[in-house]
Amino acid sequence: MRSDAERWNARHAAADDAGPHPPDLLRGREHLLPPGGRALDVACGRGAVARWLAARGFEVDAVDVSAVGLAAAAAPGVRTIEHDLDDGLPPRCTGPYDVVVCQRFRDPRLYPQLTAVLAPGGLLVVTVLSEVGVGPGPFRAPAGELRAAFSGLEILVDVDGGGEAGLVARSAG
Ligand SMILES: C[S@@+](CC[C@H](N)C(=O)[O-])C[C@H]1O[C@@H](n2cnc3c(N)ncnc32)[C@H](O)[C@@H]1O
Structure with a gap:
């Protein structure tokens, strides 16, 4: 079976250059x-x-398992870190971060770490595939997953429908 890195390297190599652009929810x-x-x-x-x-x-x-994706991400002000998130966040990414974005990637094991590395008053932006509106799937979050996982934060935006869920939340200042 191909690894995440192999599959995503191939997909990123075939992709058109995109951006820069804000996270969808912002x-x-x-x-x-x-x-x-x-x-x-x-x-x-x-x-x-x-x-x-x-x-x-x-x-x-900027963390990803795909070296091809990271090569496109390289820019002044961006430190690229090749890392398999199956092992959690990279050890050097302890924060504190004023903004944490995790867009279109779902691994519920990471949720506590995403909260832990947020600075006081920091902003979290997360989007995942969701079962809501489309039915169950192997990579899809059940209804309310993000809301429950990040209930300790102040939730500013909470969407769940049409197969996508997303949250914008702020940690206590
Ligand atoms: C759907 S893309 C989303 C990319 C970007 N966040 C966006 O919104 O356009 C999912 C990303 O997750 C990365 N990925 C998949 N499995 C991974 C893993 N185990 N560790 C780190 N990154 C992984 C892929 O290389 C890919 O760049």
Whole structure:
């Protein structure tokens, strides 16, 4: 069986360059972003979000298993980190981060770590595939998974429907 890295290297190599652009859930909500600081983009892919954050002055750690994706993510202000998230966050990514983004990648084992590395007042943006509106699937979150996982944060945006769930939340300042 091909590894995550092999499968995703092939997909990223075939992809058109995209971005930079904000995380989907921050489109039109850019005012929620802290003014600057450190950011973590988990499973960053080709780094469209990481590069957007760097262009806004954040120092970004961009993590992915795909070397091909990370090569496209490289930009001033972006530190690329090749790492298999099956092993949790990279040991060097202890934070604190003012922004943590994990978009279109779901591993519930990471949820406590995403909260733990947030700075006081830090912003978390997460999107995953969801069962809501489409039915169960191997990579899909059951209804309310994100809300429950991040209930210790102040939830600012909470969407779940049409096969996608997402959350924007802030840690206590
Ligand atoms: C659907 S893409 C999302 C990319 C990016 N976050 C975005 O919103 O465009 C999922 C990403 O997860 C990465 N990925 C898959 N399995 C992984 C693993 N075990 N460890 C680290 N990254 C992984 C893939 O390389 C891919 O870049």
